[in-house]
Amino acid sequence: MKPILQVALDEVELARAVNIAREAVAGGADWLEAGTPLIKSEGMSAVRTLKNEFRDHVIVADMKTMDTGAIEVEMAIKSGAGVVSILGACDDSTVEESVRSARKYGARLMVDLINVPDPVARAVRLQELGADIIGVHVGIDQQMVGKDPLDILKGVRKAVTIQIAVAGGLDADSAAGAVALGADIVIVGGNIIRARDVTASAKRVRESIDSAGKHYIVREKKSIDEETREIFMQVSTPNISDAMHRAPAMRDVKPLYEGIKLVGKAVTVQNFPGDWSKPVEASDVAQKGEVIVIYNGSNYVAPWGELASRGCQQKGIAGVVIDGAIRDVDDIKRIKFPAFASASVPNANDPKGFGEINAEITCGGLRVRPGDWIIGDDNGVMVVPAERAYEVARRALEVKKSEDRVRTEIERGKTLAQVMDLYKWEKK
Numbered sequence: 001m002k003p004i005l006q007v008a009l010d011e012v013e014l015a016r017a018v019n020i021a022r023e024a025v026a027g028g029a030d031w032l033e034a035g036t037p038l039i040k041s042e043g044m045s046a047v048r049t050l051k052n053e054f055r056d057h058v059i060v061a062d063m064k065t066m067d068t069g070a071i072e073v074e075m076a077i078k079s080g081a082g083v084v085s086i087l088g089a090c091d092d093s094t095v096e097e098s099v100r101s102a103r104k105y106g107a108r109l110m111v112d113l114i115n116v117p118d119p120v121a122r123a124v125r126l127q128e129l130g131a132d133i134i135g136v137h138v139g140i141d142q143q144m145v146g147k148d149p150l151d152i153l154k155g156v157r158k159a160v161t162i163q164i165a166v167a168g169g170l171d172a173d174s175a176a177g178a179v180a181l182g183a184d185i186v187i188v189g190g191n192i193i194r195a196r197d198v199t200a201s202a203k204r205v206r207e208s209i210d211s212a213g214k215h216y217i218v219r220e221k222k223s224i225d226e227e228t229r230e231i232f233m234q235v236s237t238p239n240i241s242d243a244m245h246r247a248p249a250m251r252d253v254k255p256l257y258e259g260i261k262l263v264g265k266a267v268t269v270q271n272f273p274g275d276w277s278k279p280v281e282a283s284d285v286a287q288k289g290e291v292i293v294i295y296n297g298s299n300y301v302a303p304w305g306e307l308a309s310r311g312c313q314q315k316g317i318a319g320v321v322i323d324g325a326i327r328d329v330d331d332i333k334r335i336k337f338p339a340f341a342s343a344s345v346p347n348a349n350d351p352k353g354f355g356e357i358n359a360e361i362t363c364g365g366l367r368v369r370p371g372d373w374i375i376g377d378d379n380g381v382m383v384v385p386a387e388r389a390y391e392v393a394r395r396a397l398e399v400k401k402s403e404d405r406v407r408t409e410i411e412r413g414k415t416l417a418q419v420m421d422l423y424k425w426e427k428k
């Protein structure tokens, strides 16, 4: 049987969700999911509206029910849901009540394994309890720390005979992987609903799941650092700031010229104003792709210039960031070495050998430790703590995707305030 493509409408505005659903259906979506954020924002009218608008499509209500299974399942079905999703982490009694309600009102019950400690054992039990569909699901926050639903799918597929739905950051490639591993239903949210062209994205997933047996290629997994760097290269510093709950950039530290994109792990230098020993020696410590980050302590004497930049460029060091002055600005621009600083002056100090390489520093008002990620562009410089780098990169990519979709809606004639329904969401 052809795999089912379920598009998760994880929006908070019903009108936007309906428009996105229309575009997703044009691209081949079979089932439309009233996502949990939509249900929390708009209640059961989200399910009712979707049913009225898309009479020929199964509407899935992602209730994420944890208790009172009978009431919540009944309410969703009476609003038009053909499939209701509850949480597998709930008590067996809640599953049983949900099953009874689903049978009585004539819909199917999907049980979601999100955050269940032993998904295989729980899936077996859920099948015994009468679930119609098992949802193998890695939630959005879990995806950001690198969890993958396909790692769970294989075991669950072997253990149960009922239908399996898979969700968790799937795109055209991984959706095909899910089908190849035995998924009957492929659930895609962000990678369809936040695309600039929803129909084209849905089509890509559709084609890829329909030919999954033939075309699925297992791609080699990249290292976390490689993936982190690749993602940081794709996103902007505003995306990163938003992903970190609007974290600030380095204060007063600006790019030397337009169009720089700097990404790399920090090699830090705590410096004595203008003393160029430790900053320049840091070029021998830094490896290819790393960024030298200097606290110079003065905007009036420079510890860095063109010759230091050339040496770094030759070695493949990604760039330099200075809280303080830089010199030889014209030459650095000419050789296009990525450099950020808070001032430029012609004068340097002597190489005295004060200061320290790879100590924790404060640069532009932000704490920087060796190994933290530094991302700079025309907007400024962000610091991402090493231990959160992959997660922040993934979240920043989600911010970028959401903006891509908003951009499309603005291009169709709306203002940002209208797209976001700002007046409704002001803090009361």
Ligand SMILES: O=C([C@H](O)CO)[C@H](O)[C@H](O)COP(=O)(O)O
Binding pocket: 008, 009, 010, 035, 036, 037, 062, 138, 139, 140, 167, 168, 169, 170, 187, 188, 189, 190, 191
């Ligand atoms: O169920 C979901 C999530 O918990 C938010 O409610 C998503 O609908 C599901 O994960 C699919 O969305 P993507 O992971 O963005 O593909």
